[in-house]
Amino acid sequence: MLEIKNLTVNVADKLIIENLSFNFAKNKIYVLMGPNGSGKSTLAMSIMGHPLYTISDGKIIFKGKNITKASPDERGRSGIFLSFQSPLSLSGVSMFSLLRTAIAGKKDPLALREEIEKTAKQLKIKKELLDRSLNEGASGGERKKIELLQAAILDPELIIFDEIDTGVDVDALRTIAQFMEKNKKGKTYLLITHYNRILKYVKPDQVLVMMEGKIVKKGNYKLAEEIEKNGYEKI
Numbered sequence: 001m002l003e004i005k006n007l008t009v010n011v012a013d014k015l016i017i018e019n020l021s022f023n024f025a026k027n028k029i030y031v032l033m034g035p036n037g038s039g040k041s042t043l044a045m046s047i048m049g050h051p052l053y054t055i056s057d058g059k060i061i062f063k064g065k066n067i068t069k070a071s072p073d074e075r076g077r078s079g080i081f082l083s084f085q086s087p088l089s090l091s092g093v094s095m096f097s098l099l100r101t102a103i104a105g106k107k108d109p110l111a112l113r114e115e116i117e118k119t120a121k122q123l124k125i126k127k128e129l130l131d132r133s134l135n136e137g138a139s140g141g142e143r144k145k146i147e148l149l150q151a152a153i154l155d156p157e158l159i160i161f162d163e164i165d166t167g168v169d170v171d172a173l174r175t176i177a178q179f180m181e182k183n184k185k186g187k188t189y190l191l192i193t194h195y196n197r198i199l200k201y202v203k204p205d206q207v208l209v210m211m212e213g214k215i216v217k218k219g220n221y222k223l224a225e226e227i228e229k230n231g232y233e234k235i
């Protein structure tokens with residue numbers, strides 16, 4: 001699904017990711033862990049094509065196509081989704097108009113509204129949040145659930161959840177995990193997290209550890225348990 005080849009990324013002239021290579025396969029859930037500042041969000045932003053993150057070397061191949069120079073909206077349209085670690089609010093833009101624009105004529109607006117409302121109910125998102133400007137006045141956990149709703153409606157193939165489990169209650173955590181397990185077929189998940197707790201509900205195919213801009217260790221869910229117990233020092 002996604003091939004990262006010898007990727008080197010600079011942010012504000014600072015080298016963050018160096019010569020990183022990894023293949024993310026279809027129908028798999030990857031968990032990416034690592035200390036603060038190790039480059040996890042930078043990797044996510046680079047895959048999505050954020051202009052502040054300069055790719056100075058290497059390639060990003062998505063579904064066999066080189067997207068290293070593609071714009072974020074091209075990447076979005078081709079099936080990549082990123083939920084932000086800190087979702088911003090967007091004054092004057094409702095969830096409905098945001099998604100209607102993103103879907104751009106692929107669905108009838110009335111059917112889309114019904115789908116959003118139905119999905120929001122399933123994900124236990126309060127209806128009033130849909131009518132407000134995006135994320136305005138939303139709590140930390142509500143913002144994460146709104147990110148999940150966007151992923152559910154847009155139905156992307158590569159879903160990157162940057163700390164979607166941070167700040168959410170235990171019911172929301174289970175909802176997020178159930179969503180991933182139920183919608184795994186044909187998709188690839190990259191779940192960036194600091195915590196083991198979501199792994200009680202969702203079974204990762206591989207756990208990756210990033211340190212100083214490199215993937216330094218790979219393993220199964222036991223690696224996440226080991227990190228929780230011993231920290232990153234031993235790695």
Ligand SMILES: Nc1ncnc2c1ncn2[C@@H]1O[C@H](COP(=O)(O)OP(=O)(O)OP(=O)(O)O)[C@@H](O)[C@H]1O
Nearest residue numbers: 011012016034035036037038039040041042043052
């Ligand atoms: N826009 C930016 N301007 C300057 N430095 C940046 C920017 N974005 C990231 N960095 C720096 O790049 C490094 C990696 O940051 P990144 O956000 O990728 O870390 P992370 O692994 O996601 O950490 P956390 O677990 O705290 O979310 C950090 O030192 C950070 O300060």
Ligand SMILES: [Mg+2]
Nearest residue numbers: 040041042085
């Ligand atoms: Mg981060």
